[in-house]
Amino acid sequence: MSQIILSINAGSSSVKVSVYTFNPSSSSPPKQLASISIAGLTAPPVALTYSRGSTSVAKGKKIDNISNAQDAFKSILEHLTSDPDLEELKHPDDIAFACHRIVHGGDYDKPTRIDRDTYHHLEALSALAPLHNAGALEIVKAVHASVPKASNIAFFDSAFHASIPAPARTYMIDPAKAQQNKLRKYGFHGLSYAYIARTVASHLQKPQEDLNIIALHLGSGASACAIRNGKSLDTTMGLTPLSGLPGATRSGDVDPSLIFHFTHDAGQPSPGSSKELHVTRAEEILNKESGWKALAGTTDFGEVSAKAEKGDEMAKLAFEVFVDRLVGYVGSYFVKLEGKVDALVFAGGIGEHGVQLREAVGRKVQCLGFEVDGAKNGKVGKEVVEEISKEGGEGKKVLVCKTDEQEEMAEQCAREADALRRPEGK
Numbered sequence: 444m445s446q447i448i449l450s451i452n453a454g455s456s457s458v459k460v461s462v463y464t465f466n467p468s469s470s471s472p473p474k475q476l477a478s479i480s481i482a483g484l485t486a487p488p489v490a491l492t493y494s495r496g497s498t499s500v501a502k503g504k505k506i507d508n509i510s511n512a513q514d515a516f517k518s519i520l521e522h523l524t525s526d527p528d529l530e531e532l533k534h535p536d537d538i539a540f541a542c543h544r545i546v547h548g549g550d551y552d553k554p555t556r557i558d559r560d561t562y563h564h565l566e567a568l569s570a571l572a573p574l575h576n577a578g579a580l581e582i583v584k585a586v587h588a589s590v591p592k593a594s595n596i597a598f599f600d601s602a603f604h605a606s607i608p609a610p611a612r613t614y615m616i617d618p619a620k621a622q623q624n625k626l627r628k629y630g631f632h633g634l635s636y637a638y639i640a641r642t643v644a645s646h647l648q649k650p651q652e653d654l655n656i657i658a659l660h661l662g663s664g665a666s667a668c669a670i671r672n673g674k675s676l677d678t679t680m681g682l683t684p685l686s687g688l689p690g691a692t693r694s695g696d697v698d699p700s701l702i703f704h705f706t707h708d709a710g711q712p713s714p715g716s717s718k719e720l721h722v723t724r725a726e727e728i729l730n731k732e733s734g735w736k737a738l739a740g741t742t743d744f745g746e747v748s749a750k751a752e753k754g755d756e757m758a759k760l761a762f763e764v765f766v767d768r769l770v771g772y773v774g775s776y777f778v779k780l781e782g783k784v785d786a787l788v789f790a791g792g793i794g795e796h797g798v799q800l801r802e803a804v805g806r807k808v809q810c811l812g813f814e815v816d817g818a819k820n821g822k823v824g825k826e827v828v829e830e831i832s833k834e835g836g837e838g839k840k841v842l843v844c845k846t847d848e849q850e851e852m853a854e855q856c857a858r859e860a861d862a863l864r865r866p867e868g869k
């Protein structure tokens with residue numbers, strides 16, 4: 444009999460949920476029934492978008508009285524269970540699995556059922572990533588209360604990077620301190636990179652074990668990943684999602700001593716800090732008050748690109764800083780992969796929609812054998828993976844991949860459903 448999977452992706456300012464059905468006794472992949480999101484939690488208006496199959500039911504509909512991830516999830520569940528046309532999901536008890544994207548998974552390297560012990564482990568881990576894990580854990584609590592029959596499964600954004608070798612994941616600091624405080628590179632966006640590796644291998648008709656790519660996940664948080672033989676070899680985010688590339692509100696890499704010249708309050712708790720959620724002023728400035736919002740005044744990279752084209756100096760600078768850092772990592776990863784690269788892959792909101800960004804990066808990495816075709820770049824369609832490189836060339840492809848973290852969780856959940864399901868009576 445078919446079962447329902449709810450895939451929940453709690454971002455810093457939005458909650459996205461996709462609903463899937465799958466048959467545990469068949470090997471067919473899960474089928475998406477509906478997709479719903481509430482965005483604008485940190486910068487109102489709060490807006491709901493809902494589609495069922497190919498029907499768009501609501502797009503950016505303003506909703507009131509919601510300001511946190513937990514309330515957003517409750518409202519989403521209410522919308523789904525009260526939609527008369529979503530016949531497979533009439534009651535919370537119809538949900539067999541609730542999949543949660545947890546950004547920081549510490550040493551966890553695979554999907555894990557959340558029981559009392561794992562929940563406490565995850566709470567303790569939040570100290571390493573207070574800005575990223577807190578919303579997701581709030582939703583785990585809400586699901587536990589309102590969907591009591593579901594098996595809750597944690598999918599970690601860091602798990603895909605468990606294969607990064609020691610020289611790339613070690614910081615050159617006192618090893619005893621590093622071990623004691625778990626200070627190392629973890630890496631994030633791993634669900635997205637797992638999806639990219641799987642779908643790009645299939646597009647190139649190669650076994651995933653033979654796939655070598657440089658993948659760029661560019662959304663409000665941005666990172667790059669060198670993938671060798673289908674596994675993560677290195678990535679730009681580190682102990683937390685702050686390092687590496689800049690983002691919408693994140694600085695990316697800076698000299699670590701910069702913050703003491705920026706503010707004398709660097710180590711003080713930020714005004715938004717609470718007993719449960721300890722965030723310093725330094726973390727707040729570098730995570731929430733930097734990036735292209737600081738330089739160009741907007742978190743929307745589409746707007747940065749449009750303003751840059753019209754000659755706005757600060758938007759142009761923000762655009763060029765991003766390109767500068769991106770091509771630096773592409774060069775570095777090209778060397779780490781010893782030049783054996785099947786494709787450069789753009790993904791995430793900016794990777795999918797940023798025509799100017801892809802063109803600008805393409806121009807600078809041409810020396811490595813990647814050539815972006817202007818016409819193809821301008822008309823990327825709806826396929827999961829599309830080529831934007833020139834025919835012929837040196838055989839190094841440039842691709843755009845419509846990555847989907849919710850679908851990746853549903854796929855992995857369906858594949859391992861028997862092992863992940865909650866034992867009877869627990």
Ligand SMILES: Nc1ncnc2c1ncn2[C@@H]1O[C@H](COP(=O)(O)OP(=O)(O)O)[C@@H](O)[C@H]1O
Nearest residue numbers: 661662663664742743744745791792793796797
């Ligand atoms: N036309 C566009 N050109 C460049 N960037 C765009 C365009 N449209 C959307 N974006 C960017 O995509 C981002 C959203 O990407 P997404 O991967 O969904 O982000 P999130 O990290 O929130 O999951 C937006 O914040 C915006 O910066």
Ligand SMILES: CC(=O)OP(=O)(O)O
Nearest residue numbers: 631632662663664684
């Ligand atoms: C890990 C991370 O930065 O996630 P997001 O891009 O969704 O904020």
Ligand SMILES: [Mg+2]
Nearest residue numbers: 454662663664
């Ligand atoms: Mg994202």
